[in-house]
Amino acid sequence: MQNPNVPxxxxxxxxIIPCYNRESYIAETVNSVLSQTWPNIELIVVDDGCKDGSRKVLESFGRRITILEHQGCANLGQSAAINLGLRQSRGDYLAILDSDDLFAPGKIEKQVRFLEKNPEYGLVYSNGMHIDENGKELYQMHYGDHRxxxxxxxxxxxxxxxxxxxALFRRAVFEKVGFLNEALRSAQDHDYAIRIAEVTRIGYMDECLWNYRRHGGSISNTRTLERWKNGFKILQAALKRYPYPLVxxxxxxxxxxxxxxxxxxxxxxxVKSAYHLFLAGIxxxxxSLRVLAGRERLTGPN
Incomplete structure (x- = not known):
């Protein structure tokens, strides 16, 4: 008889790994998944119209991975790439990995064990480590003040x-929230995180189970600006779905x-900077005063 406490x-x-022009990093990213201790993993990499040597690197893994692409090898953005992978996935559990980030050893097994021992949670996330272009550890994501x-x-x-x-989440959660919003070319991850939190409880493991790579190809200030502007669109959509309190x-x-x-x-x-900082204070x-005084920090990237 199966022990209910053993996954x-x-x-x-x-x-699912969406990949666009990551020739320098994609092999390390793929290997971080293939070397996981969990025995039953389906790895899907979506070639989002790569123009460098990423595709050749991916093909070197042979049948150990599944490579997908859009019709005509089009570049449709991260959301569309992830959605293509989600459509083809068969897993009981789902994970998405950026093409330059890394899973820590044992990441999947630890998170599967957490979810199967805690059925009240539909998603579990963990602490993580910032690394530089060469993989050197910089600093961890969360410290003792993380709630x-x-x-x-x-x-x-x-x-x-x-x-x-x-994060690792159940297929049942995906079936409730659906696909990522392809109209958003930035901040789509925050939108998806909100939608998931609206339908299930979120669990946390205070262990660094992934590495986030920081490098010169990371998001520019222009893209960051677009992200915050999209934040207002995401907020309006959220208010139509869920009764968020005014505060x-x-x-x-x-x-x-x-x-x-x-x-x-x-x-x-x-002038624009002062205008928005003024509205934040309102x-x-x-x-706002605590953040400006250095007594509090904004806890997330969003």
């Missing part, structure tokens, strides 16, 4: 987990205005 190793985990979300309100305010790379809405608007103020300051657009004056 069924027959449970299939589908890992896992108790509901979607916290995820909307300050996205505290990343669906790409550090949560005000706090989220404050975060968005504060981040926009930071972006415009980097571009030396001082929406959430107490927290």
């Amino acid at each position: 069924d190793s027959n449970s299939l985990v589908s890992v 896992p979300p108790t509901g979607p309100e916290q995820v909307l305010e300050d996205c505290c987990y990343n669906v790409p790379s550090n 949560t809405v005000r706090r989220r608007k404050a975060v968005l205005h504060f981040r926009l103020g930071q972006c415009y300051l980097k571009e030396r657009q001082y 929406q959430d004056p107490y927290r």
Whole structure:
């Protein structure tokens, strides 16, 4: 008789990697999945119209991975690439990994064990480690002040987990929330995280189970600016789905205005920067003052 506290190793985990021009990193990323201790993994890599040598690197793995591409080898963006992988996936559990990030050894097995021992959770995420271009460890994501979300309100305010790379979720959750929003070319990960938090409880493991690579090819200030602007679209969509309290809405608007103020300051657009920082103070004056005084930090990348 199967012990209910021991995960069924027959449970299939589908890992989806959207790849666009990652020739220098994709082999290491793929190997971080293939070397996992969990015995039943389906690895799907979506070639999102790569123009460098990424495809040749992927083909060197042979039948150990499944390579997908859009019709005509088109570049349709990360959301479309992930969605293509989700459509073809067969796993009981799903994970998404950015093409330059890495799974730590044992990551999948530890998260599967967590979910199978805690059926009340539909998704589990973990702590992680920032690494540089060469894989050198820089600093971890979360420290002692990290508070896992108790509901979607916290995820909307300050996205505290990343669906790409550090989360594992049940297929049943995917069947409820559906696909990523392909109309968003940035911040789609936060949108998806919010939608997941609206339908299930979120678990947390305080262990560095993934590596987030920081390098010169990371998001530019222009893309970051687009991300915060998209944040308002995501907020409006969330309000149509879920009865968020006014205090949560005000706090989220404050975060968005504060981040926009930071972006415009980097571009030396001082009037726009001051405008958004002022609006942040109007929406959430107490927290804005604490952040500006260095007594509090915004906890997530969103």
